[in-house]
Amino acid sequence: MPEETKEKNTIAELQAKLRELEVQIAELQAERRRLQQQIAEMRAMEEVMPPTSQTELQQTLRRMFARFARFLQAQRCMLMLHDPVNDKLVIQEPLVGFSDDEKEELKKLEEIDGEFNSVFKERRMLILNSLVGCDSPDMHLLQRIGVKSVLAVPMVWERRDEDQQVIERRTIGVLAFFDKRGNGSFVDEDKRIVEVLARQAAAVIAGAQLIIQVIERKQELERAFQSMLAGVIIVNMKGRIQLINQVALNAFCDGETDGVGKNYDEVVKHDAVRELIGKAIEELSELTAEIELEKPEERIFRAQTAVVKDEAGNPTGIIAVFTDITEIRRLEQMKTHFVAAVSHELRTPLTSIKGFIATLLDDTEGYFDHKTRYEFYQIIDQECDRLRRLIDDLLNLSRIERGLALQPNWQVVDVVSVIKRVLTAQQAYTDKHELKMDIPEELPPIVADEDKLDEILTNLVNNAIKYSPDGGEVVVRVVREDNTLLFSVKDQGIGIPKEKLSMIFERFSRIDTRETRAAGGTGLGLYLVKHLVEAHDGVIWAESEGIGKGSTFFFRLPIFPNRAREEGYIFTEVEKYLH
Structure with missing residues (x-):
């Protein structure tokens, strides 16, 4: 072959190789551009503000995993996060490329100790381009x-110090991709890319979880702070409010909706509170005071201040806590009245007993005839009964205060005979009142404690007499309603203000009017009656149209209380009356 021909062939071969190299270079440049675009997209995702809620995290992960799948040309993508409480991997949304039925099937992976658990525990990558023959x-x-x-x-989260040294490393889950598009295989380049993607996803998830936990904890503390029964105000050393809850705003700030960032002088309208906060800042001391409010309603707060300090012990402000003690003061006042009333109630029968006994003892010459002496003895007997009832009330109060139940002595009780006995006994104390009963003929017996039922009715009838100073009718009615008996005691007395009806069964509670003060009493009767009724699985309430219109007290008792059944009592003579 001539030299010229050889040279031409060589040039042609070189030109062909050059064209081949040009194609390869073009392909490499295209791949380089693709990788640069991927790197730019990954960096852009890193610069996105971290999610601050579970919803935002789900949205961020959905976008991120869709890009991840596109980078790897994978048809599907799955995330499993470690649950430290149950120590297992848990499937998490988003699951890219799976149907709803397939997602349900994937949930079963949580209970399988297989390859994914090994990836997590051993921090190793898994690549299988065919699942045929896999035993896992x-x-x-x-x-x-x-x-x-x-x-x-594995998704490994790392925390680094200022010198970029890893100071904490934690595996938080597993990221998996499935089925390369075009029936392709996962290759080494995919392994390098997926390592970067997993680190990025771990950083996003771990960072977001930390932020979400902090936000949720802050919200939880804020809810707890705002739902406190006490008012709280925290101010810094310059007097600016750092925190204030709704109780304090409502009580001391006259309609202000938010005082954070403002000076307490501008927000707090109550003079005594302003003075207390100002003094606490000035003196940096713990102070206590009682704050009384008159509007919109009378209330009393116990105020306490304390100094807030930083980690170094330097004062940064003060905290003032306002506890509503209105009810405590009311109870203290009621107790004071109760002690005075009990002293009076004890002294009155004792004075009568002492007087009549002294009179009888002085009658050495038999001046009083038998009839007169008998009347004296009756009065002494009645006053002794009055003392006994008062002492019983005090003993029952003591039991209730100690948390001890009033245990009924269950027996079959003839309601009619108890009512007749109570009315007869109470009629002896008054000639201004007419005591009546309105009871149907066919009234079943009930399972109850006869003495306690007697005490309930005696208290209610006695109250009806006591608070009807002008006399009138007192009517006791009983009607059957299903498997219960509804009792009522109605009087024509001084009545009860409607706004006080809910308070009259509280301990030491008495309606404070001229008429009630004249009637006397300890304020224990209705409180004890309520507990006696409830000991029978019953309920009690009162109705009145107001002052001067009388009152009606109702209580409902089951014919056979569940409490008696639970204690094993069987009364066949009562069972037959139940529907």
């Missing part, structure tokens, strides 16, 4: 839903 149960499950290949990587 989790791979069998993936095959059932049509998965052909797997690339899984």
Whole structure:
């Protein structure tokens, strides 16, 4: 072959190789541009503000994993996060490329100790371009839903110091991709990319979880702070409010909706509170005071201040806590009245007993005839009964205050005979009142404590007499309603203000009017009656149209209380009356 021909062939070969190299260079440049675009997108995702809620995290992960799948040309993507409480991997949304039925099937992976658990525990990558012949149960499950290949990587979160040295490393889950598009295989380049993606996803998830935990904890503390029964105001050393809750705003700030960032002088309208806060800041001392409010209603607060300090012990402000003690003061006042009333109630029968006994003892010459002496003895007997009832009330109060139940002595009780006995006994104390009963003929017996039922009715009838100073009718009615008896005691007395009806069964409670003060009493009767009724599984309430219009007290008792049944009592003579 001539030299010229050889040279031409060589040039042609070189030109062909050059064209081949040009194609390869173009392909490499295209791949370089693709990788640069991927790097730019990943960096852009890193610069996105971290999610601050579970919803935002889900949205961020959905966008991120869709890009991840596109980078790797994978058809599906799955996230499993470690649950430290149950020490297992848990499937998490988003699951890219799976149907709802397939997602339900994937949930079963949580209970399988297979390859994904090994990836997590051993921090190793898993790459399987064919699942045929795999013995692992989790791979069998993936095959059932049509998965052909797997690339899984542990998600390792790292925390670094200022010198970028790793000071904490924690595996938080597993990121898995399935089925390369075009029936392709996962290759080494995919492994390098997926390692970067997993680190990025771990950083986003761990950072978001930390932020979400902090936000949720802050919101939880804020809810607790705002739901406190006490008012709280925290101010810094310059007098600016750092925190204030709704109780304090409502009580001391006259309609202000938010005082944070403002000076307490501008927000707090109550003079005594302003003075207390100002003094606490000036003196940096713990102070206590009682704050009384007159509007919109009378209330009393116990105020306490304390100094707020930083970690170094330097004062940064003060905290003032306002506890509503209105009810405590009311109870203290009621107790004071109660002690005075009990002293009076004890002294009155004792004075009568002492007087009549002294009179009888002085009658050495038999001046009083038998009839007169008998009347004296009757009065002494009645006053002794009055003392006994008062002492019984005090003993019952003591039991209730100690948390001890009033235990009924269950027996079959003839309601009619108890009512007749109570009315007869109470009629002896008054000639201004007419005591009546309105009871149907067919009234079943009930299971109850006869003495306690007697005490309930005696208290209510006695109250009806006591608070009807001008006399009138007192009517006791009983009607059957299903398997209960409804009792009522109605009088024509001084009545009860409607706004006080809910208070009259409280301990030491008495309606404070001229008429009630004249009637006397300890304020214990209705409180004890309520507990006696409730000991029978019953309920009690009162009705009145107001002052001067009389009152009606109702209480309902079951014919056979569940409490008696639970204690094992059987009364066949009562059972037959139940519907």
